[in-house]
Every structure is written in C-alpha cells, then in structure tokens.
Amino acid sequence: MQFFSRLKPRSLIRLLGVSACLLLIAPQFGWAVGTPAGTTISNTAKVSYTIGGAAQPPITSTPALVKVDELIQPILTWQDAAAVAVSTPGINDVLQFLLTNGGNGQEAFGMTRTNGPLPLPTGNYTPLNGSIGTLYLENGLQPGFQATGPNADTAYAPGVNDPNLAAGAGQIIYVISDTPNVAINIHGDVLLSAASLTPGAAGAAPGTSLAGLGQGGGFAVVGATRAKASATGSYITSGLGLVVNKTVASVLDPKGTAVPMPGAVVTYQIAVMLHGVGGATNLVITDPLPANTTYVPGSIIVSGVAKTDATDSDNAQFAANTVSVSLGNVASPANIVITFRATIN
Amino acid sequence: MRIVNLLLTTTVLTLLSGFSSGAQAAGGTIKVTSIAEVEVTVTAKDGKKILHRTPVEKAIPGTEVIYTNTFENVGKQAASNIVINNPIPNASEYKAGSAFGRDCEILFSVDGGKKFGLAEDLKIKDAGGMERTALAREYTHIRWTYKGQLAAGKSSEVGFRATIK
Incomplete structure (x- = not known):
C-alpha cells in the first residue's frame, strides 16, 4: 500500500471510484520482473472425506483464477x-x-x-x-x-x-x-x-489500469514511476586549456640595433601553455614561416634544447618552409617554449 | 462502470459454475469452492483506514492474494475425515504463517505433496547436502485435516495467502 500513503484521502477516494479500482490493490510495485503478463494463476483444493466410515470420491474445487496483468x-x-x-x-x-x-x-x-x-x-x-x-x-x-x-x-x-x-x-x-x-x-x-x-499509460497515476492493453490481453497497470x-x-x-602565443622575442639588424629591416634577424618565440586537469595527446605545433623571411638553418630551440632541421629522431624539423615541433603526449600543467630565427628579406 | 458490471457478472458466473460442479460431484455430499481475494485499504469518511476484501481476477506481480476454500456438507449425513489438499498455485509464493482453518491441523509439504509436516519440521537439502529448515516460499502444498465431523448443512473454510511472483 505504499503509494496509498502518498495520496491525500480525497484523491484516494477518487481513485477508488474509478472502475478499475480492483487493480489498485497491489501491495507493492516491485522493480524485479515478475510472472509474465497474461499468465493465469489457478488455485484448486482437493477434498477427501468419509461418510459413515466409507471413503467418498475426492472432490476438486472449481479453480480460483487470477490473471497476471502487465506492469x-x-x-x-x-x-x-x-x-x-x-x-x-x-x-x-x-x-x-x-x-x-x-x-x-x-x-x-x-x-x-x-x-x-x-x-x-x-x-x-x-x-x-x-x-x-x-x-x-x-x-x-x-x-x-x-x-x-x-x-x-x-x-x-x-x-x-x-x-x-x-x-x-x-x-x-x-x-x-x-x-x-x-x-x-x-x-x-x-x-x-x-x-x-501504451496509450494512456505514460504519466498516468500509479495503479491506473488500462483494459486490454497489457501483454496477453489483460490490463496494463501503470507502475510507481507512471510508466x-x-x-x-x-x-x-575539460579543465584542459591550451594557450599558444607567438611573439617576436628580439630583432637584430645588421647595424647591431633592433630595427626590423632587410637583413635583420628576428627571433620568434612560441610559448605553449597547457593548464588544468588532464593532458594533451599527440600535440603538434606547426608554424609556417612569415612571408618575406628566410629561415635561419639550425635555429630551432625547444625549451632550451637545440634541435636539428632534418626530419629525424628529434622532435623538431624545418620542412616545406614550416617549422614544426611534435610534442607528443603532454601532461598538464606544462610550459614549452619554442624559438627559431628568420632573416627579413 | 462497465467493468464493474462485468466483474459482477463474472462473479455470478463463477458462483454458478461452482454450483454446477458441486452438482456434478453429486455422488459426494461435500461441495467445495475456491475463491481468490485481495485486501484493499479504503479510507472512510472519518479518516479511518479499513481493510476491505474484494474478489480479484486480475493482478500484477507482487500482489498478495487470499485464497479461501469453503467446504460445505450438502448431504444428509455427517462427513468425517475431511482432508483438504491445496497445491500452492503456480507463479505464487506461500506467505509464512498465513494458512488458516478453524478446527484443523495444518501441515505443509516441500516435495510436491508426498510428505507433510509442521512448518518447523520441513527440511530442504541444499546443494552441499546440508539440511536446513524450508522457507515458506518453498512450500508446494498445504493440507488441512478437519478435526471431528462436519454435520449436514454445515460449512467451514480454510485458506492461505500467496504472493504473485
């Protein structure tokens, strides 16, 4: 009678007033799958007795039948x-x-x-x-x-x-x-x-019985969660944030000053910052060289370590006018600084 | 209210068929009927909750059904040695302690009705061969032995509760 206690008396009476009230009586709406809907449960009793000391033919009652509705x-x-x-x-x-x-x-x-x-x-x-x-x-x-x-x-x-x-x-x-x-x-x-x-089931009050709509032709009964x-x-x-900043770290012109003029060497810096929780997988930074610049061979430095330009075992290369650095799997937090140099044409 | 009408009609039909089968067994003088009921809590106008029994023909799993067997001596002589044997209905579990019957010895079986005993004497062997007291849900049969005679024209009833699995 679990759900009865949740109903106000007035709604209970209203519920009992509907024709299907007989089906509101289930003591519980279990979660477990029960006897298949449509099953007929049959109860019979067999009686033996004697009259005047003589055994009489046993009698079997008519069965009491209960059909299992679909919950x-x-x-x-x-x-x-x-x-x-x-x-x-x-x-x-x-x-x-x-x-x-x-x-x-x-x-x-x-x-x-x-x-x-x-x-x-x-x-x-x-x-x-x-x-x-x-x-x-x-x-x-x-x-x-x-x-x-x-x-x-x-x-x-x-x-x-x-x-x-x-x-x-x-x-x-x-x-x-x-x-x-x-x-x-x-x-x-x-x-x-x-x-x-099932028509009429979804949202209906628990215990609502829908004639003929259950499997096996019985009632379909709306369970505790309203079908x-x-x-x-x-x-x-993801708490993982990746920030990539490219800046000009320095300019050195042929006169020894910092004027960006033809012949001046520009040092570019790419700062890769990984923050938050987690890690980046297969992180690759690629940077095509700016127009009107010429790459300074052997100038790639990753976090202070000089790299070769060739596509080889180290993780940096210069190819197709592009600097690329394969950082692989990087756990956060991480700060990686890549620098390379180029000459202004 | 069509369903109510239908239920009433069906109930009447059930009763009629009960009578007719009693008539068929006219060789004997005991008539027995079995009915299934459930209890409904009804809140009265004064707020009191009343348990009300009502016949049941359809129910969902988990419903506790009350089965009542009424036996009546419709003959002219007293009947003796009345024994009522009721297999637990299919898809149902006997509810512990629910069997009732005035002036009856009530015994249970866990082996399909071969042997009967008191609840505490019924044993089940588990897979390892160890014996344990049987659980109510393992009962297969209930047997009532009516003490004494049932005089002509008298009736009595026995019953039990079982939950639909």
Whole structure:
C-alpha cells in the first residue's frame, strides 16, 4: 500500500471510484520482473472425506483464477562512471544510458532528450544536440558507440525504431551532444526520458489500469514511476586549456640595433601553455614561416634544447618552409617554449 | 462502470459454475469452492483506514492474494475425515504463517505433496547436502485435516495467502 500513503484521502477516494479500482490493490510495485503478463494463476483444493466410515470420491474445487496483468515499469540509468569530459567547443560527445523494461510484459518506449533540464544549476552550460544525431541505439554488434563503419549503431527515430523490450530486457542508448564555446570545468546535463507507448499509460497515476492493453490481453497497470523513467547524464568541459602565443622575442639588424629591416634577424618565440586537469595527446605545433623571411638553418630551440632541421629522431624539423615541433603526449600543467630565427628579406 | 458490471457478472458466473460442479460431484455430499481475494485499504469518511476484501481476477506481480476454500456438507449425513489438499498455485509464493482453518491441523509439504509436516519440521537439502529448515516460499502444498465431523448443512473454510511472483 505504499503509494496509498502518498495520496491525500480525497484523491484516494477518487481513485477508488474509478472502475478499475480492483487493480489498485497491489501491495507493492516491485522493480524485479515478475510472472509474465497474461499468465493465469489457478488455485484448486482437493477434498477427501468419509461418510459413515466409507471413503467418498475426492472432490476438486472449481479453480480460483487470477490473471497476471502487465506492469509497466521502465528503468533508465546513466551508465558513465563520471561526467564525460568534453572540449569546448566540441562535437559529438557521447553519454551512455541503459533503458530496462522492469515490468513483466513486452513494452515499447519512446525516448526524448532535454538539454540542460530546468532548473539549470548555477554555472552549468546547456549541451547542444549532436551534429551527427541526437540519440543512437546500441545495435549489439560492438560495445560502445560507433557512428560509422560496419558496426555503426542505429540513429533513433521516434515512432520508427522505438525500443520494444521484452520483460527484463535492456537497451543501451547513446546521447550525442555538441558543446558550445563556454568556460572550462563546468557541467552540462542532458535528461533522457523514456515513456511507455501504451496509450494512456505514460504519466498516468500509479495503479491506473488500462483494459486490454497489457501483454496477453489483460490490463496494463501503470507502475510507481507512471510508466516513465528518466535519468540525467553529465558532461564536464575539460579543465584542459591550451594557450599558444607567438611573439617576436628580439630583432637584430645588421647595424647591431633592433630595427626590423632587410637583413635583420628576428627571433620568434612560441610559448605553449597547457593548464588544468588532464593532458594533451599527440600535440603538434606547426608554424609556417612569415612571408618575406628566410629561415635561419639550425635555429630551432625547444625549451632550451637545440634541435636539428632534418626530419629525424628529434622532435623538431624545418620542412616545406614550416617549422614544426611534435610534442607528443603532454601532461598538464606544462610550459614549452619554442624559438627559431628568420632573416627579413 | 462497465467493468464493474462485468466483474459482477463474472462473479455470478463463477458462483454458478461452482454450483454446477458441486452438482456434478453429486455422488459426494461435500461441495467445495475456491475463491481468490485481495485486501484493499479504503479510507472512510472519518479518516479511518479499513481493510476491505474484494474478489480479484486480475493482478500484477507482487500482489498478495487470499485464497479461501469453503467446504460445505450438502448431504444428509455427517462427513468425517475431511482432508483438504491445496497445491500452492503456480507463479505464487506461500506467505509464512498465513494458512488458516478453524478446527484443523495444518501441515505443509516441500516435495510436491508426498510428505507433510509442521512448518518447523520441513527440511530442504541444499546443494552441499546440508539440511536446513524450508522457507515458506518453498512450500508446494498445504493440507488441512478437519478435526471431528462436519454435520449436514454445515460449512467451514480454510485458506492461505500467496504472493504473485
């Protein structure tokens, strides 16, 4: 009688007044999948007795029959262990959810997403629908989200491929989001909602019984969560910030002064700063030489270490009139200074 | 209110069929019917909560159903040695301590009705061969042995509660 206690007496009476009141009596709305909807439970008693010392033929009662109705009980959970780190701006980042049919009959569910559900916590940003799509259904071929390829998951189309789940079955759902250009280290939430597609079920009061709409032709009974389920997943804009500043560190002209004139040698400095939490992978800095300048051979210095120009084992080279430095995986925080020189033509 | 009408009609039909099967078993003089009910909490106008029993034909898993077997001596002679054997219905779990029956010895079985015993005497062997006291949900049958005679025209009832799995 759990849900009765949550109702005001007046609404209880109103509920009892409806014709389906017999079905409001379930003592609990369990999460576990129970006896399949449509099952007929039959009770019979067999009686043996004697009359005047003589055993009589045993008698079996007519059966008391109870048909098991379908309980509609979706369960939705967000599966990622923690907020998913995203770049800002960024595209097509994935949250993983699991929709489970916690009822006892086959049931189809419609899915909707709400970006930045209200009330929006202070400081949160609102994720955007993903560029490649908003929701995807795991097709079971390969764990994790695949947008393309032979095992590509299925884009969700409401009314077309709504998850239709057997009792106890589950469907992994991917929420795909783009990230606007916002501050770092802030959260963006997406609320995913599932609602039973049995007409009249979603949003109805717990215990509402829908004649003939349950699996097996019995009643469909709305469970404690009103035939709906929702879960919120969270992104966090990556705390990793990369700042690259290029400056002219010095100019030395042929007269020994600092006038940028033909023949003057300019020392360029590129400061790479990585801050925040995390690390950058495969970080490469490339800098095409400015027009009307000529590279000074062997002038690349990375954090105080001279590098060769050749494309070789060291991580810097000059090729195609471009200075490039492969920094590889760089853990934050990091400060890397690259300098090279060029002569003004 | 169509459903209510339907339920009433069905109930009447059930009763009628009960009578007819009793008639079919006319060789005997005991008539037995089994009914299924549930308890509903109804809040009265004065705010008091009343437990009300009502027949049930449809229910969801987790529902506790009360089964009542009424046996009546419709003959002219007293009946003796009345034993009522009731398998726990399919997809259901017996509720511990719920069996009732006035002037009856109530025993249970955990082996499909071969052996009967008091609740505390019923043992189950686990996978390792260790014996333990059976749990109520492992009961397969209930048996009532009516003490004494049931006079002509008299009736009595036995029953139990079971939860739909």
